[in-house]
Amino acid sequence: MNYTLKIWRQKNAADSGSFVSYKVENIDGETSFLEMMDVLNQQLVTRGEEPVAYDHDCREGVCGMCSMYINGRAHGPNELTTTCQLYMRHFKNGSTIIIEPWRAKPFPVIKDLMVDRSAFDRIQQAGAYISMNAGSAPDANNIMISKEAADAAFEAAECIGCGACVAACKNSSASLFVSAKLAQFALLPQGQVERYQRTLNMVQAMDAEGFGSCSNTSACEAECPKGISVKHIAMMNRDYLKATMCSEKVMS
Ligand code: SF4
Numbered sequence: 282m283n284y285t286l287k288i289w290r291q292k293n294a295a296d297s298g299s300f301v302s303y304k305v306e307n308i309d310g311e312t313s314f315l316e317m318m319d320v321l322n323q324q325l326v327t328r329g330e331e332p333v334a335y336d337h338d339c340r341e342g343v344c345g346m347c348s349m350y351i352n353g354r355a356h357g358p359n360e361l362t363t364t365c366q367l368y369m370r371h372f373k374n375g376s377t378i379i380i381e382p383w384r385a386k387p388f389p390v391i392k393d394l395m396v397d398r399s400a401f402d403r404i405q406q407a408g409a410y411i412s413m414n415a416g417s418a419p420d421a422n423n424i425m426i427s428k429e430a431a432d433a434a435f436e437a438a439e440c441i442g443c444g445a446c447v448a449a450c451k452n453s454s455a456s457l458f459v460s461a462k463l464a465q466f467a468l469l470p471q472g473q474v475e476r477y478q479r480t481l482n483m484v485q486a487m488d489a490e491g492f493g494s495c496s497n498t499s500a501c502e503a504e505c506p507k508g509i510s511v512k513h514i515a516m517m518n519r520d521y522l523k524a525t526m527c528s529e530k531v532m533s
Pocket residue numbers: 439440441442443444445446447457458461501504505506507508509
């Protein structure tokens with residue numbers, strides 16, 4: 282199959298950037314989207330041109346590195362699918378595919394399709410941990426956790442930190458990401474210690490990084506490759522309200 286690729290090329294954060302068109306031909310439908318990008322880059326290198334910079338790592342949908350906006354959708358047209366799990370059979374032969382980086386002020390472009398998502402790391406550093414002594418591995422079995430609570434916490438922990446929720450939101454809100462990272466602790470007994478201080482710290486870090494407010498459109502949930510639910514945002518907002526209305530001593 283043959284495609285025309287319109288790819289955003291940008292030298293660095295200061296460069297204004299623009300779309301550049303490329304042709305790729307004889308691409309098998311079973312080729313993954315990133316493999317197709319590799320084929321393009323091989324052609325560019327052979328011609329002595331600069332290859333397209335893009336992020337990737339595990340290529341099996343768990344690392345959260347791939348971050349492309351494809352035909353106007355974060356991670357492309359398929360639901361619950363990361364860019365690395367996307368295959369060329371999902372694109373019509375002869376079609377034009379538009380490929381852009383995540384567009385959000387807190388995610389400055391490093392080069393081409395690569396953006397700097399270290400803002401997410403700083404939010405995590407603000408509170409996504411427990412500082413109590415959790416004991417050794419056998420001690421974990423001494424804390425009874427219901428199947429329902431374990432499943433709910435695991436569902437939140439499935440967030441891979443890709444940033445698609447931010448890219449999909451018209452306000453560039455990181456609420457879905459932050460609420461998932463909070464919920465994976467708040468839904469477990471071990472996470473109750475520091476629960477409200479953690480919420481305050483991470484929400485304040487999110488605001489300080491320049492992410493916008495929740496737009497209430499649920500675009501984040503619709504584009505999230507892991508199906509993280511906006512119900513976590515509701516829990517984050519309830520916890521944040523409690524944390525700001527009561528002292529930490531009362532809440533813990
Ligand atoms: S909530 Fe979903 S879209 Fe947002 S960072 Fe986590 S996995 Fe990616």
